[in-house]
Amino acid sequence: MTRPFRLGLTGSIGMGKSTTARMFAEAGCAVWDADAAVHRLYGPRGAAVSAIAALHPAAIVDGAVSRDVLKVWIRNDPAALSRIEAVVHPLVAADRADFLAATDADIAVFDIPLLFEGGSERGFDAVAVVTAPPETQRARVLARPGMTEEQFESLLAKQLPDADKRARSDFVIETDDMASAQIAVSRIVKTIRAGHA
Secondary structure (H helix, E strand, O other): OOOOEEEEEEOOOOOOHHHHHHHHHHOOOEEEEHHHHHHHHHOOOOOOHHHHHHHOHHHEEOOEEOHHHHHHHHHHOOOHHHHHHHHHHHHHHHHHHHHHHHOOOOEEEEEOOOOOOOOOHHHOOEEEEEEOOHHHHHHHHHOOOOOOHHHHHHHHHOOOOHHHHHHHOOEEEEOOOHHHHHHHHHHHHHHHHOOOO
């Protein structure tokens, strides 16, 4: 069996990445979601539970990792985040490798919000970025329950600017209009399958 084409899919918060990932899945691609992988690892009997328990026992609530407890710990301890990442990143990488080994799809799409920020773009055959105008992005994010302007600005500050992501990507998917996004996804899949990517 030939190795699937590995497409990294990224984009800043509120750009429509989850919707775009579904479009790739509907086009017959296998899709791995980094956020979903972390949820699995943090859930009851997840691979990260014992590792996080060893670092910070209070973070385990009802047999799962509590993100709320982790947030407080990270806020109060400058070293906490790097310690958490040191145990979680290898587990996420293993989950991704297992997914790739198990798929028989010709295209494997890896939905990774912080792909460029984490320096993992080198592991892919190509990268597609999802983008939308700043006002569309802001409106989408602020429509989320409990989201504030301050939280939005804080999240944006941790992400590479959209213009930089577009410049570093092989494909750009505009999601201001979902019909156009669907056409872009179809074109990308067709290009990859034709062997031109």
